């Protein structure tokens with residue numbers, strides 16, 4: 001198996017003096033989707049923000065074998081850590097094309113081609129202001145902004161939150177295609193989406209890792225999903241209503 005793209009070891013982080021991430025260790029394989037799971041408020045977003053250096057942190061973070069934990073956020077991003085934040089923060093007053101252009105770090109024809117291929121709807125709407133798009137379309141813009149650059153890994157935080165089921169499917173399908181080009185660390189509450197996308201899961205509780213393993217193994221165990229995530233995963237339910 002190839003070396004992991006991201007290694008996190010003994011990561012701890014504080015927000016306003018409160019310990020929100022405690023001694024967290026996990027790896028993101030160089031291929032596919034790794035899901036970071038857990039109940040509300042357990043520290044998933046904080047873990048991602050700590051990896052990015054957006055909050056005060058301690059511990060080791062390696063990207064493709066090189067330590068990045070002492071770097072400022074802009075350098076971490078330049079090294080190829082793409083971020084799709086929760087709540088799809090697009091520039092509402094700018095057009096779709098302007099949103100994408102602002103995100104570009106260099107000229108990358110491959111990234112632009114991938115975005116065109118994955119989001120034909122956005123190509124048609126490139127002159128439309130991002131603020132007038134639906135929630136799902138805004139999420140596509142947010143993902144496209146990360147994909148337009150050549151990244152080593154993407155950190156994607158709750159991309160389907162608040163979206164209608166049909167749109168959830170579109171976003172999940174787009175992420176599945178994106179994951180063929182770049183490995184993804186995904187925070188996701190929708191277990192059908194986790195089942196569709198993730199090979200591996202890392203589960204947090206009170207800022208600590210309490211479970212790591214194959215996604216299917218966790219999702220096929222109703223007791224474990226209830227205990228660790230507070231919700232039932234219905235085996236095979238992803239093939240149901242769409």
Ligand SMILES: Nc1ncnc2c1ncn2[C@@H]1O[C@H](COP(=O)(O)OP(=O)(O)OP(=O)(O)O)[C@@H](O)[C@H]1O
Pocket residue numbers: 015016018020038039040041042043044045046047
């Ligand atoms: N800006 C902040 N100020 C103070 N406390 C915060 C702040 N952001 C997060 N926290 C606290 O840090 C802890 C972890 O929050 P975090 O958002 O990382 O969890 P999460 O697992 O991503 O939750 P959710 O699923 O609800 O998004 C929570 O107890 C939260 O209240």
